Amino acid sequence: MPSESTRTLKIVIVGGGVCGLACAIALNKQGLEVDIYEAAAKFGEIGAGIGIGGNTIAILKALGVYEDVLARGDGVNPERAQVGWVRFRYGADDHALVWDHSIGIGEKTFGVHRASFLDALVGHFDQTRAHFNKRCTAVIPLKSNPSRYEVTFADGTSVEADIVIGADGIKSTVRGAVTGKDPLENFSFSNTVAYRALVPTSAVKSAGTKIDYTEAGFLFLGKNKHVTTYPIRSGSLINIVAFVTDRTLPMGQATLPPGAPQVVPATTEELVAEYMDFGEDVRKLLSCVPNASRWNMFVVHPFLDSFVKGRVVLVGDSAHAMPVHLGAGAGQGLEDAYLLARLIGHPQTTADNLEDVLKIYDEVRRTRTQHIWHGSMRAGDIYEGAAEYGFSHDEMAKELRYWWDEVIGNHKLDGDTETAVGRLQERGIFAVE
Known part of the structure; x- marks a missing residue:
């Protein structure tokens, strides 16, 4: 006390x-x-x-x-695992599995x-x-x-x-x-933007994706960009965060226009275009996003x-x-x-x-x-x-x-x-x- x-x-x-x-x-x-x-x-x-x-x-x-x-x-899904995990896959081609990492103690x-x-x-x-x-x-x-x-x-x-x-x-x-x-x-721009969206799992399945996005968190690796997903609300929604990083300048030197908002709306076409070098399954996933928001990511x-x-x-x-x-x-x-x-x-x-x-x-x-x-x-x-x-x-x-x-x-x-x-x-x- x-x-x-x-x-x-x-x-x-x-x-x-x-x-x-x-x-x-x-x-x-x-x-x-x-x-x-x-x-x-x-x-x-x-x-x-x-x-x-x-x-x-x-x-x-x-x-x-x-x-x-x-x-x-x-x-x-508790029937599949007692601890969480992240499945790392390549973003390109057929999204081959890189590493299956269990998380938790x-x-x-x-x-x-x-x-x-x-x-x-x-x-x-x-x-x-x-x-x-x-x-x-x-x-x-x-x-x-x-x-x-x-x-x-x-x-x-x-x-x-x-x-x-x-x-x-x-x-x-x-x-x-x-x-x-x-x-x-x-308060500095991190040189990274993140597209964020929530998509119904039913829409993802209807798009013909082969990966079951409800079974785990996924992280798709790519050059200067990556996509993370994980299920929420008992697997009824897929949370998507797609990152793009500019590494041409050190952090703190890349600036945004004065007064630039931290969050702006993004179209489906804009989002998919950022990931044209990724494989078909991720592109199908991103095509399900009707309304994404693009976040300018800041850090201390x-x-x-x-x-x-x-x-x-x-x-x-x-x-x-x-x-x-x-x-x-x-x-x-x-x-x-x-x-x-x-x-x-x-x-x-x-x-x-x-x-x-x-x-x-x-x-x-x-x-x-x-x-x-x-x-x-x-x-x-x-x-x-x-x-x-x-x-x-x-x-x-x-x-x-x-x-x-x-x-x-x-x-x-x-x-x-x-x-x-x-x-x-x-x-x-x-x-x-």
């Missing part, structure tokens, strides 16, 4: 997406009260599905939300749409502590007490807080309070020097939005939320040592998330033949197993907490128990 001096602190989370809600629930589990301020008129998410793997499952169970998330999830891996995931979390949070239509415009230390903050909103209102947690996504306003710069200085880059300044702290995409190629971004946000709650709620954390505790959160999470950020970028290179070994099966399998199984999936639930508490004890901030 938290100490008396932290129990009375006013905690504000800016952003009510998956990461913000998970953070609030984790703090509540530690006996701390928290308010969420969300820019939208209600809780809601857009975007693709979220993959739920071993590290994420452990956190969801610890927060008491796993069963509700699982009930909304969509996995591989004894748990069934599953996917869930972001909106469904959020809906599962909402039921575990006190709705009276949620405040909507509150778009954050600034986080400013009070002149009378610099360890306390005024959070201002676009509607002209404001709230004071002792701890401000930025879960406001890749265009985070709170990030500016941590970096002291325009938050968009760390250059990396932040810190996720923390004083008592302002970043979690999730606001701190480390990463390439999506390992499917690890949401899970890293949940790891952030879990560790942060465990540290703020630790009985040895006090109002006096809180800033030192948050610095340790930063050390632990920044190291891990930036390592995985690099891995996600590397995975995109592997899928698109840009690794030094091309499409070599053995090298690909070895490297991706390292990232998915060793780095991400096998991460201990309390591993970060043990590391952080150990460092706090070494530095005399916490007593050795």
Whole structure:
């Protein structure tokens, strides 16, 4: 349970997406009260599905939300596998199988749409502590007490807080309070666009595809492009994400026109034309897409020097939005939320040592998330033949197993907490128990 001096602190989370809600629930589990301020008129998410793997499952169970998330999830056919898997195939010609990779450490891996995931979390949070239509415009230390903050909103209102947690996504306003710069200085185009669509399985079968897209997740490899698919909603829909990467310029040098939208509609003809060098089955799959959206994929880059300044702290995409190629971004946000709650709620954390505790959160999470950020970028290179070994099966399998199984999936639930508490004890901030 938290100490008396932290129990009375006013905690504000800016952003009510998956990461913000998970953070609030984790703090509540530690006996701390928290308010969420969300820019939208209600809780809601857009975007693709979220993959739920071993590290994420452990956190969801610890927060008491796993069963509700699982009930909304969509996995591989349970009669065919007890763990999830991804089947790698070549994009060209007859889509020959490259590698069949099992994922999971004894748990069934599953996917869930972001909106469904959020809906599962909402039921575990006190709705009276949620405040909507509150778009954050600034986080400013009070002149009378610099360890306390005024959070201002676009509607002209404001709230004071002792701890401000930025879960406001890749265009985070709170990030500016941590970096002291325009938050968009760390908002970069990744040189990749992604076409996203949901297609009824019945339409895919009617198109005459030979591959059963309901049996697993698939990843079709190609030069500077790749296509991923996985079944959702009990196999009634196929989620499609088709990537195209421009590798002629280093990241950060490729720019979009000022004011260019992040998401634009795309026609079926445009989508199929991007993949004319792929085989017939994938082209048939893509021809089933009536309305795709083309996403300009952005990341946090250059990396932040810190996720923390004083008592302002970043979690999730606001701190480390990463390439999506390992499917690890949401899970890293949940790891952030879990560790942060465990540290703020630790009985040895006090109002006096809180800033030192948050610095340790930063050390632990920044190291891990930036390592995985690099891995996600590397995975995109592997899928698109840009690794030094091309499409070599053995090298690909070895490297991706390292990232998915060793780095991400096998991460201990309390591993970060043990590391952080150990460092706090070494530095005399916490007593050795």
